[in-house]
Amino acid sequence: MSRHFFTFIFLILFGTFYIGKVSSLKCWRCSSDSSGSEFCNDPFNSATIPQRNLRWAYVDCNVAIFKQQSFGEANNNPTNLRPVCKKMRQIINDKPIILRSCAWEDSETPQGGCKNIQNPSYIKADFCETCDTDGCNGI
Numbered sequence: 011m012s013r014h015f016f017t018f019i020f021l022i023l024f025g026t027f028y029i030g031k032v033s034s035l036k037c038w039r040c041s042s043d044s045s046g047s048e049f050c051n052d053p054f055n056s057a058t059i060p061q062r063n064l065r066w067a068y069v070d071c072n073v074a075i076f077k078q079q080s081f082g083e084a085n086n087n088p089t090n091l092r093p094v095c096k097k098m099r100q101i102i103n104d105k106p107i108i109l110r111s112c113a114w115e116d117s118e119t120p121q122g123g124c125k126n127i128q129n130p131s132y133i134k135a136d137f138c139e140t141c142d143t144d145g146c147n148g149i
Contacts, residue, residue: 034070034071034072034093035070035071035072035093035094035095035112035142035143035144036068036069036070036071036144036145037068037069037071037094037095037096037110037111037112037144037145037146037147038050038054038056038067038068038095038110038111038145038147038148039066039067039068039069039110039111039112040067040108040109040110041107041108041109041110042106042107042108042109043102043105043107046060046063047063047067049063049067050108050109050110051108052099052108054108054110054148054149056068056145056148068145069112071093071094071095071112071113072093090116090117090118091114091115091116091117092114092115092116092117092142093112093113093114093142094112094113094114094115094121094140094141094142095110095111095112095113095140095141095142095143095145095146095147096109096110096111096112096113096124096138096139096140096147097109097110097137097138097139097141097147097149098110098111098124098127098135098137098138098139099135099136099137099138100129100133100134100135100136101133101134101136102132102133103132106136110147110148111147113140115140121140121141121142122139122140122141123138123139123140124138124139124140
């Protein structure tokens with residue numbers, strides 16, 4: 011058999027193994043103040059999510075759009091970022107709101123707290139936490 015055949019087989023096997031090891035982080039994405047998103051409140055109960063909402067409520071955070079949205083304009087160098095799930099409790103005009111989303115953090119910073127939260131004066135971040143396992147922001 012030719013050398014090219016063995017190279018081709020090696021590439022197929024390596025590609026299959028490598029693709030099998032690539033994983034994506036899935037997080038809950040919702041806001042308790044949105045219509046139809048009462049399930050987002052604490053305590054969170056994924057069993058109460060209407061079937062029609064599951065597609066947008068449990069999402070793949072490795073999709074580039076989430077990286078762009080969470081990266082923002084604070085830093086112009088998006089290297090060394092890792093996807094995380096985020097849960098935030100904000101007080102907006104004296105009303106508590108729970109937000110669950112995908113975010114991207116600097117790989118060099120310790121995980122857990124949210125860094126550099128900048129809110130207008132009428133929004134207070136009461137609680138914020140990040141985690142890196144599927145669905146962890148639903149706790």
